[in-house]
Amino acid sequence: MKFIIIGGDAAGMSAASRAKRNRPDMDVIVLEKTFDVSYSACGMPYNLADSKRSMDDLVVRQADVFRDRQKIDLRTGHLVEAIDINRKAVRGTKHDGSKFELPYDKLLLATGASPVIPKLPGFDLLGVTNMKSLDDGRIIKQFITDNKVKNVVVIGMGYIALEMCEAFRALGIEVDMIKPRSVFIPWMNDKLASAIKTEVENNNVRIYLGHSIEKIVKTEDGLKVICRNLDLSCQMVFVAVGISPNSQLAQDAGLELGPSGSISVDKTLCTSNPDIYAAGDCADAYHVVTGRKTWIPVALRANRGGWAVADNVTGVKAELQGVAGTAVFKVFDIQVARTGLGMDEAKELDFEPVEAVIESRSRAHAHPGSSSILVQMVGDRKSGRLIGVQMVGKEGVAHRINAAAVALHAGMTVDEFVQSDLAYAPPFSPVWDPMLTAANQLLKRI
Amino acid sequence: MKFIIIGGDAAGMSAASRAKRNRPDMDVIVLEKTFDVSYSACGMPYNLADSKRSMDDLVVRQADVFRDRQKIDLRTGHLVEAIDINRKAVRGTKHDGSKFELPYDKLLLATGASPVIPKLPGFDLLGVTNMKSLDDGRIIKQFITDNKVKNVVVIGMGYIALEMCEAFRALGIEVDMIKPRSVFIPWMNDKLASAIKTEVENNNVRIYLGHSIEKIVKTEDGLKVICRNLDLSCQMVFVAVGISPNSQLAQDAGLELGPSGSISVDKTLCTSNPDIYAAGDCADAYHVVTGRKTWIPVALRANRGGWAVADNVTGVKAELQGVAGTAVFKVFDIQVARTGLGMDEAKELDFEPVEAVIESRSRAHAHPGSSSILVQMVGDRKSGRLIGVQMVGKEGVAHRINAAAVALHAGMTVDEFVQSDLAYAPPFSPVWDPMLTAANQLLKRI
Numbered sequence: 048m049k050f051i052i053i054g055g056d057a058a059g060m061s062a063a064s065r066a067k068r069n070r071p072d073m074d075v076i077v078l079e080k081t082f083d084v085s086y087s088a089c090g091m092p093y094n095l096a097d098s099k100r101s102m103d104d105l106v107v108r109q110a111d112v113f114r115d116r117q118k119i120d121l122r123t124g125h126l127v128e129a130i131d132i133n134r135k136a137v138r139g140t141k142h143d144g145s146k147f148e149l150p151y152d153k154l155l156l157a158t159g160a161s162p163v164i165p166k167l168p169g170f171d172l173l174g175v176t177n178m179k180s181l182d183d184g185r186i187i188k189q190f191i192t193d194n195k196v197k198n199v200v201v202i203g204m205g206y207i208a209l210e211m212c213e214a215f216r217a218l219g220i221e222v223d224m225i226k227p228r229s230v231f232i233p234w235m236n237d238k239l240a241s242a243i244k245t246e247v248e249n250n251n252v253r254i255y256l257g258h259s260i261e262k263i264v265k266t267e268d269g270l271k272v273i274c275r276n277l278d279l280s281c282q283m284v285f286v287a288v289g290i291s292p293n294s295q296l297a298q299d300a301g302l303e304l305g306p307s308g309s310i311s312v313d314k315t316l317c318t319s320n321p322d323i324y325a326a327g328d329c330a331d332a333y334h335v336v337t338g339r340k341t342w343i344p345v346a347l348r349a350n351r352g353g354w355a356v357a358d359n360v361t362g363v364k365a366e367l368q369g370v371a372g373t374a375v376f377k378v379f380d381i382q383v384a385r386t387g388l389g390m391d392e393a394k395e396l397d398f399e400p401v402e403a404v405i406e407s408r409s410r411a412h413a414h415p416g417s418s419s420i421l422v423q424m425v426g427d428r429k430s431g432r433l434i435g436v437q438m439v440g441k442e443g444v445a446h447r448i449n450a451a452a453v454a455l456h457a458g459m460t461v462d463e464f465v466q467s468d469l470a471y472a473p474p475f476s477p478v479w480d481p482m483l484t485a486a487n488q489l490l491k492r493i
Numbered sequence: 494m495k496f497i498i499i500g501g502d503a504a505g506m507s508a509a510s511r512a513k514r515n516r517p518d519m520d521v522i523v524l525e526k527t528f529d530v531s532y533s534a535c536g537m538p539y540n541l542a543d544s545k546r547s548m549d550d551l552v553v554r555q556a557d558v559f560r561d562r563q564k565i566d567l568r569t570g571h572l573v574e575a576i577d578i579n580r581k582a583v584r585g586t587k588h589d590g591s592k593f594e595l596p597y598d599k600l601l602l603a604t605g606a607s608p609v610i611p612k613l614p615g616f617d618l619l620g621v622t623n624m625k626s627l628d629d630g631r632i633i634k635q636f637i638t639d640n641k642v643k644n645v646v647v648i649g650m651g652y653i654a655l656e657m658c659e660a661f662r663a664l665g666i667e668v669d670m671i672k673p674r675s676v677f678i679p680w681m682n683d684k685l686a687s688a689i690k691t692e693v694e695n696n697n698v699r700i701y702l703g704h705s706i707e708k709i710v711k712t713e714d715g716l717k718v719i720c721r722n723l724d725l726s727c728q729m730v731f732v733a734v735g736i737s738p739n740s741q742l743a744q745d746a747g748l749e750l751g752p753s754g755s756i757s758v759d760k761t762l763c764t765s766n767p768d769i770y771a772a773g774d775c776a777d778a779y780h781v782v783t784g785r786k787t788w789i790p791v792a793l794r795a796n797r798g799g800w801a802v803a804d805n806v807t808g809v810k811a812e813l814q815g816v817a818g819t820a821v822f823k824v825f826d827i828q829v830a831r832t833g834l835g836m837d838e839a840k841e842l843d844f845e846p847v848e849a850v851i852e853s854r855s856r857a858h859a860h861p862g863s864s865s866i867l868v869q870m871v872g873d874r875k876s877g878r879l880i881g882v883q884m885v886g887k888e889g890v891a892h893r894i895n896a897a898a899v900a901l902h903a904g905m906t907v908d909e910f911v912q913s914d915l916a917y918a919p920p921f922s923p924v925w926d927p928m929l930t931a932a933n934q935l936l937k938r939i
Contacts, residue, residue, distance in 0.1 A: 087858050093860060093919055335914070346917055347926075348914070368912045370914045373916045374918075375916035375921060412536070412551075412553050413536055415539075445918065445922070446891075446892035446921065447892040449915045449916055449926070450895035453899040453900050453903070453905070455914075456909065456914070457899070457900070457909075464899070466813065466902065468817040468818070468819045468902070469819060469898055470820065470821035470898070471791065473533065473539055474891075475821060475828075475892065476892075478503070478535075482895075
């Protein structure tokens with residue numbers, strides 16, 4: 048039994064390790080185009096912020112550990128270029144230019160996602176950077192050192208852009224953020240988004256909204272981002288306008304695609320071809336709130352997906368019920384978390400969304416060190432269900448969101464959720480947890 | 494319509510406020526034996542630790558605000574001594590010694606709980622303290638200042654004892670803790686309890702387990718706690734060996750009692766008499782995991798209970814589904830949280846409990862500042878249900894427990910819980926949240 052895995056990051060290596068654990072006799076081959084496997088991509092902004100640390104710190108497990116201890120046939124520098132579904136084989140090119148072809152019994156596509164790069168002049172210039180692989184991180188770190196970078200223009204305002212902007216500021220670099228849309232964080236409630244914007248601006252980052260970028264040009268002493276009514280000079284540009292799934296191989300092989308061009312999989316992570324699975328950032332998933340397909344590339348789903356595929360390939364039936372769209376990030380001293388649907392998303396689907404937006408505190412009345420927590424909670428008037436929560440605050444946000452995520456998985460109504468026996472002690476919460484305060488308000492409106 | 498409430502703390506004042514909001518025309522009378530209403534009792538250890546703060550900081554709302562703005566007939570210094578259920582009246586004594594009698598249409602018992610004081614010689618000496626009311630806190634604070642207290646013996650090792658021991662240490666006071674039982678925290682998994690014990694001892698608190706106390710005696714320069722094989726000298730003793738519900742009034746009136754002598758109520762918080770409700774620390778509740786009655790005195794339940802009673806009394810039907818037994822406290826730099834059942838509790842009931850105990854980290858691989866998180870997760874082999882979680886760690890424990898609490902309310906199986914889409918970002922969690930790591934382990938055993 049030959050199990051071939053394309054891609055050696057979270058989903059791929061999780062699948063390889065678990066397959067070998069489940070069935071030590073199985074022939075597990077991982078084909079990775081780079082020379083890095085199993086690293087914490089999400090840790091790159093924090094690593095960048097610390098000039099004393101090497102990007103290699105982010106490697107969770109060295110390639111040789113997979114090879115020697117786990118007996119995984121890990122082949123780095125192997126770029127797969129085609130899948131022949133009739134002959135059940137993959138073909139590609141090695142790093143040295145030689146070709147390879149390998150037959151498979153079961154195949155896993157764990158090809159990840161890539162940053163979207165606008166097709167505009169100058170985005171290929173030296174100093175115009177983006178970040179997905181560990182090599183991207185190494186390049187940025189080196190570029191900053193070599194060029195003594197003092198100012199950066201960040202294009203985009205998603206969570207990677209924001210995390211990177213914090214990292215640049217930690218290095219004493221001036222940051223301008225720019226994007227074409229006029230709304231700072233479109234998926235977020237205005238009041239919550241505004242609290243984040245204030246935090247970012249308080250850290251001396253200039254935010255330019257609603258500026259269409261025309262091109263980037265090289266200047267005598269760096270780069271210039273040219274917009275319709277605005278030019279921004281800098282030494283480096285960081286592009287983070289979104290990512291898209293690496294599904295070309297799947298598409299070429301005739302596999303069914305899902306939302307945003309991701310690879311469509313069922314709950315067992317099987318694609319439209321019964322011998323081919325997909326997991327991680329390249330694959331779609333069911334959303335537990337909507338029951339529909341969605342594409343939300345996050346690390347936990349990749350690891351969990353890798354395990355589920357390994358189980359299914361080794362004969363242990365595994366089904367993933369779906370994602371709730373839970374995410375958290377930090378920007379400067381603010382924690383931002385969400386799960387489920389926002390108002391706009393909910394309106395576009397079959398919901399009749401109602402929201403409550405409340406401001407509460409991170410600690411009890413009179414407890415020192417307390418700070419503001421903003422909560423937006425969304426319920427569906429038709430079903431009474433809780434369908435989404437967003438939260439912003441200096442502390443107690445990142446883990447608090449998990450209670451709402453579990454409620455979404457359980458399909459709880461707001462009426463049920465409001466009865467939850469949540470933890471209280473003065474250093475950690477008001478007696479009524481901010482989420483319960485939001486639920487109490489929402490209950491009145493729904 | 495005359496609604497009389499006995500007790501002006503969390504449950505009582507929540508009920509009074511909400512009843513007036515629901516029905517401004519209702520005659521709402523609160524009879525409180527002390528002169529303090531609506532204060533954060535849980536904040537007392539933290540207030541004590543800060544010699545610059547007054548205990549009065551903990552008052553959430555002054556009596557006059559309830560009277561003037563909310564039009565609640567709040568009568569402090571009114572001790573109720575009897576309920577006449579036939580004549581539907583309460584009788585008692587005012588602070589000035591005069592008697593009163595008041596008829597009611599609906600009555601709420603929100604009489605709270607009192608510290609258990611061992612019936613042993615010397616527990617009534619000056620300097621032998623305990624803490625429930627704001628006055629208790631004032632007395633302790635004053636006693637420490639007046640006597641320049643340098644050492645305290647704490648009897649008991651529950652969460653109030655531990656919080657107080659942190660407060661005493663913050664004031665530079667030497668602390669000896671002592672109790673008769675040989676197990677440090679009996680309801681907790683050994684490994685987790687041991688981590689807490691180490692933290693307490695690292696903060697120079699001496700812990701004496703398995704010492705039966707015989708008496709407390711006065712000495713020339715203070716007090717001496719005398720045990721069978723050990724004498725501990727100190728200037729002050731703090732007693733925190735447990736609390737018991739104030740249910741004497743209810744018992745005298747012939748109302749049905751529940752676990753630990755608490756007042757038995759149904760899901761509408763009604764006692765065995767249809768015109769009498771009970772809420773807060775004096776009342777029992779259903780446990781959402783066991784479906785049985787339990788007595789767990791915590792602040793959120795008191796507030797929630799007060800609201801539910803007000804709703805029911807004013808014609809808005811409200812039912813409380815029950816408690817999950819969620820609790821959190823901090824001792825020095827350690828956060829301790831629990832929800833649901835421990836192994837021993839589960840064994841005593843109809844469960845076949847299986848546990849997983851794991852050690853994980855508070856932040857992602859290679860993220861600076863990470864610390865250990867210990868999780869015990871308990872499932873029931875018969876039903877597959879998740880039935881309890883305990884957690885100990887320096888960060889990320891207090892709010893994380895809420896996800897498990899919600900899962901208990903939803904009656905989730907371990908198999909369902911393990912699929913939860915929990916939040917991940919490097920500063921806040923490993924990719925697999927510690928709770929998911931525990932659930933993954935538990936799933937293998939269950």
